[in-house]
Amino acid sequence: MNLSVVYLRPQKGVMTVKSLKLIGFLMISWMGVFGLTSAQEANSAPSTVELTLQKAEELALAGNPHIHAADDRAKAADKEVLPAFFPEDPMVMVDTTNPGMQMWMVEEKMGFPGKGAAKADVKGAEARGMKAEAISTRWSIVLQAQQAYWEFYYRGKVDAILQEAQTRWKNLAQVLQSKELTGQWLSVKAIRMQMETAKALNELITNSRALKVSQFNLNHLFSLPHFTAYRLGGEPSLPPFAVKEEELVREALGQSSEITSYRAAIEAREARQSMASLDYLPDLDVWLSGVRDPNNGSFSNYGFRLGVSVPLFFPAKQAQESGAASEELSAAKYDLQGKQNEVIHMVEDAYVNADSAWRILKLYEEGGLLKQTERAWASTQTAYHNEEMPLSDYVETYNTYVETLTNYYQAQADYGKALAELKYQVGESKGVTP
Secondary structure (H helix, E strand, O other): OOOOOOOOOOHHHOOOHHHHHHHHHHHHHHHHHHHHHHHHHHHHOOOEEEEOHHHHHHHHHHHOHHHHHHHHHHHHHHOOOHHHHOOOOOEEEEEOOOOOOEEEEEEEEOOOOOHHHHHHHHHHHHHHHHHHHHHHHHHHHHHHHHHHHHHHHHHHHHHHHHHHHHHHHHHHHHHHHHHHHOOOOOHHHHHHHHHHHHHHHHHHHHHHHHHHHHHHHHHHHHOOOOOOEEEEOOOOOOOOOOOOHHHHHHHHHHHOHHHHHHHHHHHHHHHHHHHHHHHOOOOEEEEEEEEEOOOOOOEEEEEEEEEEOOOOOHHHHHHHHHHHHHHHHHHHHHHHHHHHHHHHHHHHHHHHHHHHHHHHHHHHHOOOHHHHHHHHHHHHHHHHHOOOOOHHHHHHHHHHHHHHHHHHHHHHHHHHHHHHHHHHHHOOOOOOOO
């Protein structure tokens, strides 16, 4: 912050009262500005979240607005079931048309018996469908959070590798230039070193930007402030891939929230078909009436009226309504069959991807490729330090080392994403259902 300095020159070398007041006002103002700036800096200071895979799932479930919106819609649909049981509210009327006489009447439209129960069945099936959709929304957001975590994990690991590589390439470039000046190396090797240095810098910048984008994506999924930062909270644990495709398909057909939603749609269509058969049947209308004497307040002449609608056009109306409901029910069954086929295909596809990703990761871990690369790099450093290896071989080995580490973390991220996709397609609801 740039603050201007104010010089006060009192007359005849004497500090006036006016000057003192001005100095005091300026000091208070500057203190207020400093205090406000410090408070703003404190409020805008980015918070850092220690992120694990489980933490990412918890933050997504707790903060994502799409999950809360889907849950509220499911709750709203569930609250519409009970009111459907009840008939219409009664109508109370008082008639004072005739002088000296007051009539009161209570009218209740009963409808055809069983119509309210059929309507409640429709609402109940729709509520179950909304609940299944809410669970599907939760799974979708959790899947995005898991994949975003693995992307952040990969970018973070690669960033550390590239930061070290950038420093090493700069040092090697200086060594190469000194050797070239003494005539030990041809200029083409110097050009290659410059290209490797530029390539490492470009990869570092590109990965840093991708890392920042992955952080923004996490903020979006968690509904956290834009400036929230993350750091990896330990190494994630990846289980071996030891499941059978047939078992996963069977589980998906039994517990997939999408399939559950389609089954609820069939139940709703069946209930609508039952309600359609009751729509144009006779409706009952009951009136209770009485006369009140205004002189003494007594009631007399009690009576009731019973009305029944005459369904003159019942056959034509019900045939069309029931036919439409039957076609809708048939369409819902076909939709369920199509969704089941789609789920089977998606589970099989996710299974193949997860199995392939596991085989690649297994090559690095259980096959010893990662350990062999680390040992080769350690022996290369020793040999180069003892001047037992030329610089060109040293550079080639270092390139292989960096590439192997990068590919290893990519394999981890790919396997983690593949497992998340497979769980989503199967519909495993542990820790996800509300």
